[in-house]
Amino acid sequence: MNMEKLLETGFAFHGxxxxxxxxxxxxxxxxxxRLGVQRSQDKELYVISETGRGHAAGCFLDGIMVATGCTYGKSNIEKLYHNKLAFTLVDVASGRAVRALIRPEFLESMMDSPFVRLRKEGVPPQDIDPEIAEPLINRVLSMPQDTFLILKDVKPPVLERRGGDxxxxxxxxxxxxxxxxxxVRTATGHLCKACQ
Ligand SMILES: [Zn+2]
Ligand SMILES: [Zn+2]
Known part of the structure; x- marks a missing residue:
């Protein structure tokens, strides 16, 4: 998918x-x-996200899922709940991995933006005036990569190999x-988790 298609799909999915x-x-x-890989059609890629639950900018992970094709449905993604805007992308076949981290100064500047100020006041994201949201979105899309991102090759994590059941x-x-x-297999058949 090109960037235009990713954004269209991403915003439709994200809400x-x-x-x-x-x-x-x-x-x-x-x-x-950096890894020279394409979007995951099945489980060619794996994402270990360091984001958490209920913090500002958690929307970040929806963008990662859309771009990488790593989804909770396919189970080629997991969350560490470290509350950092960071993730490791693994190319499963080659075993190579890269960690991406949003620069601390960029994250701090995001938290100072008029969008986040309104969010702090309790305004739902969909109710924020496009005149405030759109310039920030355009900035994210046009700024040089080095201003917001640190990429580093890392030792690949050990992934649990699981065939389809x-x-x-x-x-x-x-x-x-x-x-x-x-x-669970019983003498007479099976019991589901809820009935055990
Ligand atoms: Zn969002
Ligand atoms: Zn049952």
């Missing part, structure tokens, strides 16, 4: 126009370029069906 989502797209594209079983107690790896 509102903010500067942090496109920041995630730019950081992810830079990390992918294709065996569907039914729970003896509730009768619901699911994939066998999370069910």
């Amino acid at each position: 509102h126009r903010c500067p942090a989502m496109p920041l995630g797209i730019r950081a992810a594209v830079a990390a992918m370029d 294709f065996e569907v079983v039914r729970c003896d107690r509730c009768g619901e069906a699911g994939f066998a790896t999370a069910f």
